[in-house]
Amino acid sequence: MSSSAAGQHLLAIDDLGSEGIEELLEVAEAFGEVERRSVRKVPTLKGKVVASLFFEESTRTRLSFETAAKRLSADVLSLAVASSSVKKGESLRDTVETIEAMGIDAVVLRHKSAGAPHQVARWVNRARVINAGDGFHQHPTQALIDLFTVRQELSLRRGQQSERSGLSVFEGLNVLVVGDIRHSRVARSQIQAYALAGAIVTIASPGTLLPDDVSSWPVTVAENFEDALRSADIVSVLRMQEERGSGSFVPSLHEFTATFGMTEERSMLLKENALITHPGPMVRGVEIASRVADDERCLVRKQVANGVPIRMAALFLALSSPEEASRD
Ligand code: CP
Secondary structure, eight states: OOSOOTTSOBOOHHHHHHHHHHHHHHHHHHHHHHHTSSSOOOOTTTTOEEEEEESSOOSHHHHHHHHHHHHTTOEEEEEOGGGSGGGGTOOHHHHHHHHHHTOOSEEEEEESSTTHHHHHHHHOSSOEEEEEEETTTBOHHHHHHHHHHHHHHHHHHHTOOGGGSTTGGGTTOEEEEESOOTTOHHHHHHHHHHHHTTOEEEEEOOGGGSOSOOTTSSOEEOSOHHHHHHHOSEEEEOOOOGGGTGGGGSSOHHHHHHHHSBOHHHHTTSOTTOEEEOOSOOOBTTTBOHHHHTSTTBOHHHHHHHHHHHHHHHHHHHTSOHHHHHHO
16 A cells, blocks of 8 residues: 555555545645635646546536646646547547657546556556546545545534544544445445545445445445434435446336435434535435435535545646655
């Protein structure tokens, strides 16, 4: 495990380890300050080129990575896959090698195939690869956003500076991850991240939407969903991944909502100070009721806002040497 994310590809949460997670959250805290300035731009990555390659749909990840790169004064090349030579049959390898030949420093990649960013990391020479979501495998920056947002909220409540608390706020916290775990890259990254941070992670899902084998995962499978809600400090609600065929794993979406949806009634079982997260996009009325999504305990808008400083930190660290990262 790496103790520093500096100069490394960012492919999966396990690569970071707890020290790497803490380091990235601390750098994001520092970049959060840039967001509060009247001129929200720093010259940190001036002269660097970041390529944004999204082979799957995205709103928040693509826009926040591109915003983050621009806030750091990097130049951004955004490949519009639908109008690129990918449509003429160009392979992923040839696409990446073509872009690298133009002199890029970082590739931000989203792909429907699990493992695509790891493969690209083997093909590039000097560029750093950041995984922006690969199939149902990993979405590391989303998990980092979730931890950052929860830590910020808990620190605010305790009247502390969140950067001073490290990962200690997560120690012993009950985190419940609910919904389509089988198809969720967010769940896989988030479970690793919360467990590395010291939280106790429980998962709740219809049996068909659980992965075939979670025996090696640092989780407990909830025996009773309602009891798990009552003891949760954080509830992470996942989207039903219709594009990966989730609908065919349950009798109907209505049935899923009735048994595992975060309905208003179920939200009333939560502790008064429990927090709800959702990576977005939300499908209101399916995995989360509209009123729960708009409840002040639901952090979804804060998660989106924190996407920019987290991705500034991810880009900065990937493009820094360990010496530069500790100096800044
Ligand atoms: N959470 C997330 O990855 O959202 P997008 O698909 O909109 O990027």
